[in-house]
Amino acid sequence: MRPIRSGDRGPAVTEIRTILTGLDLLTSTASPAVDEFDLDTERAVRAFQQSRGLSVDGRVGSETWCALDAARWRLGARTLYHAVPEPLTGEDVRSLQERLLEMGYDVGRADAIYGIRTSRAVAQFQREVGLTPDGSCGPHTMNALRRIGRKVVGGRPQWLRESDAIRQSGPALVGKTVVIDPGHGGTDPGMVVPDGPLRWTEADLVHDLASRLEGRLAASGVRVQLTRGPAPDSCLPDTDRALLANSLGADVFISLHLDGHANPDAEGVATYHYGTNNGVTSATGERLAGLVQREIVARTGLRDCRTHAKTWDLLRLTRMPAVRVEVGYLTSPADRARLIDPRFRDRVVEAIVAAVQRMYFPIELDVPTGSIDVSELRAVVTAGTVVD
Numbered sequence: 001m002r003p004i005r006s007g008d009r010g011p012a013v014t015e016i017r018t019i020l021t022g023l024d025l026l027t028s029t030a031s032p033a034v035d036e037f038d039l040d041t042e043r044a045v046r047a048f049q050q051s052r053g054l055s056v057d058g059r060v061g062s063e064t065w066c067a068l069d070a071a072r073w074r075l076g077a078r079t080l081y082h083a084v085p086e087p088l089t090g091e092d093v094r095s096l097q098e099r100l101l102e103m104g105y106d107v108g109r110a111d112a113i114y115g116i117r118t119s120r121a122v123a124q125f126q127r128e129v130g131l132t133p134d135g136s137c138g139p140h141t142m143n144a145l146r147r148i149g150r151k152v153v154g155g156r157p158q159w160l161r162e163s164d165a166i167r168q169s170g171p172a173l174v175g176k177t178v179v180i181d182p183g184h185g186g187t188d189p190g191m192v193v194p195d196g197p198l199r200w201t202e203a204d205l206v207h208d209l210a211s212r213l214e215g216r217l218a219a220s221g222v223r224v225q226l227t228r229g230p231a232p233d234s235c236l237p238d239t240d241r242a243l244l245a246n247s248l249g250a251d252v253f254i255s256l257h258l259d260g261h262a263n264p265d266a267e268g269v270a271t272y273h274y275g276t277n278n279g280v281t282s283a284t285g286e287r288l289a290g291l292v293q294r295e296i297v298a299r300t301g302l303r304d305c306r307t308h309a310k311t312w313d314l315l316r317l318t319r320m321p322a323v324r325v326e327v328g329y330l331t332s333p334a335d336r337a338r339l340i341d342p343r344f345r346d347r348v349v350e351a352i353v354a355a356v357q358r359m360y361f362p363i364e365l366d367v368p369t370g371s372i373d374v375s376e377l378r379a380v381v382t383a384g385t386v387v388d
């Protein structure tokens, strides 16, 4: 089919505009002629293509049309089920998957495809709310989802499972898998700050931090995997970083970034964990974030910008305690002077190692912030005992 593009008119354009309006990508009042592919339509098509990982050309060819067609489904408008060999796809499937993920069910990735994993997660949900666990999402299941509402997700099986896994795995770090995610990389340097003839980039500095952290954790018997090398060809999207951590069966996921702000006075460290404004939170992620934040503040003197709940892909799609640390502002002269000092970066790394170790201490045996001597950690953890 010939792509529908800027300047075209007709019923197909009206349909495209209706779908884009339903996705909030187009304001219905923006242009009076509903059957005209105007500049606003093109902008909306580009935004849509970008959000779906399609090539962004602002035209509606067959690929973009299929994606738009799938996007018109609103959750509840049709019954969803696991169809073979041609699975159901659509925005409604994505909404359902995100909803299930938020409640802690394992649907894998919110990829808008109603596959076997989604079907199993639905069946598990159905079982837990007393419905016939047939794995398909019809009116009864939709009602149950609505009834439970976003606020009441007290059970949160995934996070209870996380806490259980941590409790059962014991205090030793030996044999744990930690995935360290140095942010940005490749074509995306992150924050860039020129400094005389030098040029500091977030991507380089966080990769250095990640390598140091890798060394320290590996010395404690931890299996460590980085999400990228020092100079990758391209920048891995956050969704892929999360999926990588899942596929490696990581016990802990730590993403490292530096912050930046137009105001050079902005400074300090902040740590983020999964959570929504409705009070849905990953309990273990929140605990890890608190430990990382407190250890870094205590050991480095960076200003405490506290911990915060976010629903970022990186935190939402990872199935283990996951945090993102913004280790200071590269745009702050004070923070930058510290960050470019390798000894300072070692202190940050010690703080994170101590936090990961404390994550595995039973809460009643936890130790005060700043008290773990990371250099003695190996002996302690291999002996399987707890520091006092």
Ligand SMILES: [Zn+2]
Pocket (backbone or CB within 6 Å): 183, 184, 190, 191, 202, 257, 258
């Ligand atoms: Zn960043």
